[in-house]
Amino acid sequence: MQIGIIGFPYSGKTTVFQTLSQIHNEQSSSGRKDANQAIVKVPDERLDNLTDIFNPKRKVNATIEFVDFAGFQNVESRGGIFNTQFLIKARTMDSLVHIVRGFDDPSVPHVFDSINLERDIQHLEDEFVLADLAFVETRLEKLEKDIMKQKSKDEAERELAEMLRWKETLENNLPLREIEFDENVRKYVKNYQPLSAKPLVIALNLSEEKVKESNQIIEMLKRKFKSEKIEILPFFAKIELELSQLDEDEKQVFMQDYGLEGSPLNRLIQSAYRLLGLQSFFTVGEDETRSWTIRKGMTAQESAGVIHTDFYNKFIRAEVINYETFLQEKSLTKCKEKGLIRLEGKEYIVQDGDILNIRHS
Numbered sequence: 001m002q003i004g005i006i007g008f009p010y011s012g013k014t015t016v017f018q019t020l021s022q023i024h025n026e027q028s029s030s031g032r033k034d035a036n037q038a039i040v041k042v043p044d045e046r047l048d049n050l051t052d053i054f055n056p057k058r059k060v061n062a063t064i065e066f067v068d069f070a071g072f073q074n075v076e077s078r079g080g081i082f083n084t085q086f087l088i089k090a091r092t093m094d095s096l097v098h099i100v101r102g103f104d105d106p107s108v109p110h111v112f113d114s115i116n117l118e119r120d121i122q123h124l125e126d127e128f129v130l131a132d133l134a135f136v137e138t139r140l141e142k143l144e145k146d147i148m149k150q151k152s153k154d155e156a157e158r159e160l161a162e163m164l165r166w167k168e169t170l171e172n173n174l175p176l177r178e179i180e181f182d183e184n185v186r187k188y189v190k191n192y193q194p195l196s197a198k199p200l201v202i203a204l205n206l207s208e209e210k211v212k213e214s215n216q217i218i219e220m221l222k223r224k225f226k227s228e229k230i231e232i233l234p235f236f237a238k239i240e241l242e243l244s245q246l247d248e249d250e251k252q253v254f255m256q257d258y259g260l261e262g263s264p265l266n267r268l269i270q271s272a273y274r275l276l277g278l279q280s281f282f283t284v285g286e287d288e289t290r291s292w293t294i295r296k297g298m299t300a301q302e303s304a305g306v307i308h309t310d311f312y313n314k315f316i317r318a319e320v321i322n323y324e325t326f327l328q329e330k331s332l333t334k335c336k337e338k339g340l341i342r343l344e345g346k347e348y349i350v351q352d353g354d355i356l357n358i359r360h361s
């Protein structure tokens, strides 16, 4: 699961990225893949509670990978902010986080010489729409040629119909994430990865003085960029970086001083997670408590396969209890006595927060 951190130069991408890699990898040297990639733990209070209850040797959080898009400023004469390599690389990401410059600081240059959140968000949307439109037009030319030459004509005609639908959407300045894709056409999204179809987290990198106003700012922008596949969050890169260098107690005091509730950084990770249609299940025991990432709708057998391919191949049944139900007793033995643990077959659709024990041959 890869999430790209994108945005204009000097918006705070690297600051956000550094914070992400720092606080989540302090104990693991392998967390950092290279300068631009960081494996980040998905925070989950439920896993923390399970760990307190089971007191295992280790706790292992599910992870996602963040990629800092550095050095993609456009030096071509194409007019956009982002160059072709940027667009190609962004296409390979599962989701994108757009860091928007919302802090005033005369010592930090700005591409537009002023702070304007709405303009910057719209600018990126427009570039994505234009890039997708350019792609669709090239594709349409190719398909029309194929149809003329009677080359795999039926499939070419089916795709042509879909590309024309994309074109119309994009020409109306709508990102592709706003249209529905049924089963027959989902493969085109999967193969071509249009940028404007990707779920987007918009993180407003605000100055620390804006903490109190941030809700109001967000509401205004949410009305303007209304979408099921966009989440808009406040973010305070500079505060976050400072926070990441403090211990837990100091952190609480510091956050209170700023009027921050919960960590914006954790919210950013959780939003990205949610937008991607991801959820967690848990495995528990004396050795470790662990959260695992799956897509919504995955079966018990598929989920077992996330743990180990052997568990997939040799799957017999899963013992299942949801976290919320488990909390009634806080002990697997007691849950078992009360008949709260179910036996499910391979077709069972795993729910967010399920605790699974896979029985395999």
Ligand SMILES: Nc1nc2c(ncn2[C@@H]2O[C@H](COP(=O)(O)OP(=O)(O)O)[C@@H](O)[C@H]2O)c(=O)[nH]1
Residues within 6 Å of the ligand: 007, 008, 009, 010, 011, 012, 013, 014, 015, 016, 103, 104, 105, 108, 205, 206, 207, 208, 236, 237, 238, 239
């Ligand atoms: N005042 C202030 N400066 C910031 C903030 N976030 C980042 N910066 C500074 O802005 C500059 C550009 O940030 P950077 O993360 O390198 O931006 P990038 O080009 O998007 O990677 C750096 O000097 C940062 O220290 C912020 O919230 N407030």
Ligand SMILES: [Mg+2]
Residues within 6 Å of the ligand: 013, 014, 015, 069, 070, 071
């Ligand atoms: Mg940078």
